[in-house]
Amino acid sequence: MVNATPAPEAAAVADPTAGPGLTSVDNALWLLQLIGERQALRVAEAADLLGVARSTAHRLLSALRRRDFVMQDRPNGAYRPGPALNAIGLAAISRIDIRRVARPVLEELREQTHETASLAVLEGATVRFVDCVESLRSVRVGNRTGIVRPAHAAAVGKAILAELPLSEIERRYPQEELPRHTPAALGDRSALLAELQEIRGQGYALNWEESADGVSAVAVALHDTTGTPVASIGIAAPSSRMGNLQGVRQLAPAVIEAAQRVQERLRTTP
Missing domain, CATH: 3.30.450.40 (GAF domain)
Known part of the structure; x- marks a missing residue:
């Protein structure tokens, strides 16, 4: 299980000096933090918390799913911590x-x-x-x-x-x-x-x-x-x-x- 620092219930604030690529990386990391904290996150919730379009949230979550950082119990279901995220938490946070x-x-x-x-x-x-x-x-x-x-x-x-x-x-x-x-x-x-x-x-x-x-x-x-x-x-x-x-x-x-x-x-x- 990944323990994350609680995130504020507000949209992520974009760094005005960051380019599109850096913004996407920041949003992806923010999503991982939210999923680690909540253990379940839907596309609409992710979009609202990040302050982005649902299509953008879906694209980010899909990319994380392809890399096993998140997973879904069923199609169109909530996203949950995946094997890769849990493995990182096991090694880095629990230090096991x-x-x-x-x-x-x-x-x-x-x-x-x-x-x-x-x-x-x-x-x-x-x-x-x-x-x-x-x-x-x-x-x-x-x-x-x-x-x-x-x-x-x-x-x-x-x-x-x-x-x-x-x-x-x-x-x-x-x-x-x-x-x-x-x-x-x-x-x-x-x-x-x-x-x-x-x-x-x-x-x-x-x-x-x-x-x-x-x-x-x-x-x-x-x-x-x-x-x-x-x-x-x-x-x-x-x-x-x-x-x-x-x-x-x-x-x-x-x-x-x-x-x-x-x-x-x-x-x-x-």
Whole structure:
């Protein structure tokens, strides 16, 4: 959650020496401050508070939405803090580094399962591994830190996607057809939406050779103090050792417990 200094209930005052570009930047920052304070803001309210036309407010909010700073629960709905804004608040205001908080849990998860444990964040329609504790087994999934994968084809990505509103899924995947990097990957948005619904029900996401041949995984989303999904934690293992999807599913309780431990540490870490 982003804490912002309360803004006065008045229109923003434009700097007469500022050019159009600087004015737009100032208005965009002002919008972020208002949304951080109010947690919800409609186009008409934004226009009134900024003292600009509704079309201008809509354009600014749309630009912020494209960059994940704000999000909408439904088309034409109110704008709320998005993943990018919450991530900045988590790091800059709360001064919590989720990698530092999650690292001990990743190590414990590796020791418990003897498989590679990872932490990942969503970036548009992709997911980036930001930390990893590699398995010590001779046959293992290697360190994935820094690697980017299609979010719809990775357990760590699908776990986060399942926590987003439908409007956000549709924005990230405007086309019905989805890119497939392996034969097992989902090929259309309808199939993705159906799987995300299943993930919400069971509390974890699975991956059987969807992002890379020979690799299977299970993951659970992590939330900030406002309930916004900001990352995911998962374990990946060679498919040959898991045997089938049920073998991967048996690792889910350990990942769910690990996610709960990270959430607790996020709430209590100064």
